Amino acid sequence: MLTISNTVELAEWEIEISQIRAQGAGGQNVNKVASAVHLRFDILNSSLPPFYKERLMALPDQRISKEGVIVIKAQSFRTLELNKEDALARLKELIQSAVKQHKARRPTKPTKGSQRRRVDKKTHKGKTKALRGKVKV
Template structure:
């Protein structure tokens, strides 16, 4: 079990690791060793995730989330399989920790009178500059 926050724990059974060949330079070694890691985590079936965290995680995952609700994290920064595995797991934990934090509620604010005046004055100045660029009217 992997502790993400004091209240969220990931079960090892919910994680699936696949080892594939890493792209990029590396000579003969990269052509023979499967050092890149694909960590697959089924967000919908994961145990120990509260529903609100699950929703925020789906939103935060973006393109890494498949149509079936599986979060795929690819790690190939390191030359060793073990370090790539740790990297993928650490990235998943960081993603879940970010989703576990409740976003601060937005407080509606109103622009101050001075800021509204400044904005309208800037619009007037800009309008005047553009008016001066127009060709002169025939009667002028």
């Protein structure tokens, strides 16, 4: 089970992880290529609540296809296990960005000092603007 938040969990069968061994150009690091991982997660066929599926599909992320499939490629580590953990962590971050709801900010009252500074700035600007182009006698 991959725990996304206290309300959302994903089963292991929903996340498809495959090891990719690419043929690279000469001189490429073979260990790094051999441990590359592709993670595939189908949003529409997952156990996520419908509201989260819609929010995930609406995210402007290039890893999410129009068909609702998230593909994450990880090959930054030399070992396969670390690359799997990295891919799972990135999937978790992506889903969390759609799951978490931002709290509405309560408007704060301006302090006396900030109100005074604002008035001072406005009156000073008003005076200088009013005097522009006029001859002082």
